[in-house]
Amino acid sequence: MTKILVTGGAGYIGSHAVVELAQAGFEPIIVDNFVNSETTVLAGLREILGREVPCYRIDCGNAEALHEVFRKEGDIKGVIHFAAYKAVGESVQKPLAYFHNNVGSLITLLQVMKDEGVENLVFSSSCTVYGIPDQLPVTEATPTKPASSPYGRTKQMCEDVVHDSSQAADNTTHTILLRYFNPIGAHESAKIGELPLGVPNNLVPFITQTAAGLRDKLTIFGNDYDTPDGTNVRDYIHVVDLAKAHVVAVQRLLDRKASEVVETFNVGTGHGNTVLEVVKAFEEASGQKLNYSIGPRRPGDVPAIYADATKAAEVLGFKTETSLRDALASAWKWQQSLVR
Numbered sequence: 001m002t003k004i005l006v007t008g009g010a011g012y013i014g015s016h017a018v019v020e021l022a023q024a025g026f027e028p029i030i031v032d033n034f035v036n037s038e039t040t041v042l043a044g045l046r047e048i049l050g051r052e053v054p055c056y057r058i059d060c061g062n063a064e065a066l067h068e069v070f071r072k073e074g075d076i077k078g079v080i081h082f083a084a085y086k087a088v089g090e091s092v093q094k095p096l097a098y099f100h101n102n103v104g105s106l107i108t109l110l111q112v113m114k115d116e117g118v119e120n121l122v123f124s125s126s127c128t129v130y131g132i133p134d135q136l137p138v139t140e141a142t143p144t145k146p147a148s149s150p151y152g153r154t155k156q157m158c159e160d161v162v163h164d165s166s167q168a169a170d171n172t173t174h175t176i177l178l179r180y181f182n183p184i185g186a187h188e189s190a191k192i193g194e195l196p197l198g199v200p201n202n203l204v205p206f207i208t209q210t211a212a213g214l215r216d217k218l219t220i221f222g223n224d225y226d227t228p229d230g231t232n233v234r235d236y237i238h239v240v241d242l243a244k245a246h247v248v249a250v251q252r253l254l255d256r257k258a259s260e261v262v263e264t265f266n267v268g269t270g271h272g273n274t275v276l277e278v279v280k281a282f283e284e285a286s287g288q289k290l291n292y293s294i295g296p297r298r299p300g301d302v303p304a305i306y307a308d309a310t311k312a313a314e315v316l317g318f319k320t321e322t323s324l325r326d327a328l329a330s331a332w333k334w335q336q337s338l339v340r
């Protein structure tokens with residue numbers, strides 16, 4: 001079995017990618033520092049896969065510890081680098097921590113991969129690199145704009161690090177940059193899912209916690225945008241669909257099918273939905289009436305963004321399979337499993 005190192009493999013998207021990799025016949029190996037994830041995820045993975053997934057509790061900024069993992073495992077063929085801080089608001093409060101952690105750990109990882117002769121990297125980028133785009137939907141060629149937060153800027157900087165280092169004469173790394181849109185939902189087993197720390201920042205965990213009675217009501221951040229119903233438009237992708245894109249990307253790198261040393265793909269559904277549409281779809285999927293009200297705009301929110309998913313479809317053969325409603329149903333099932 002081909003070994004793939006998954007940094008941040010105990011996190012929300014990482015854990016779902018571990019499942020999809022294992023079920024596609026790869027041997028995922030997790031590296032995670034557990035600052036933003038729980039060890040209970042490992043039990044969930046064991047239950048889904050029927051076996052233990054190897055896990056090293058280390059920080060990706062620790063080069064020596066990373067070297068040790070590569071040496072101990074011996075024949076790791078590729079890396080998927082999820083490990084990063086991801087809270088937009090927190091990044092405004094702690095920009096240096098975000099630059100240090102997100103950009104620093106990528107640089108460390110790239111150097112260690114080079115030293116260890118590991119050539120294939122899939123990197124977690126984000127649609128935040130587009131900033132407020134001039135055109136919709138955004139294609140991979142849509143020019144990036146200033147990011148609205150230090151978090152978004154770390155993703156832009158990481159993409160630059162990958163591009164610049166790929167131009168070095170002695171470069172050995174082949175990279176696929178995946179620009180995620182808004183991942184939602186959970187594994188159908190409800191054994192793994194999103195575990196927000198404290199009050200959720202993201203829409204869907206806030207909705208499910210409100211429906212479960214943990215929060216009073218959802219505040220919708222503005223209904224005076226230039227969108228069909230005035231609320232923000234996003235491209236919500238089921239986390240399992242998103243996880244599957246990583247399997248396809250890794251396989252493409254291993255097969256040396258990539259046409260460039262760095263390739264970039266949007267990973268979204270290609271459809272935009274407003275916040276009110278998400279609320280309505282949730283009510284239908286869960287049978288719950290959601291308590292919500294309209295509040296002021298949230299600073300930094302992009303009015304509307306959704307993916308042109310053509311390149312991923314044509315080049316990777318990747319298409320999402322799960323509807324918004326089913327994705328929300330899986331989020332609700334996961335929430336209920338937590339309350340019990």
Ligand code: UDP
Nearest residue numbers: 201202203206219220221232234275298301
């Ligand atoms: N949102 C909202 N209320 C909340 C959380 C989010 O109205 O309590 C909206 C937010 O303004 C945005 C959308 O839901 O339009 C998705 O926000 P999220 O933070 O999940 O993802 P983002 O697109 O900001 O990365």
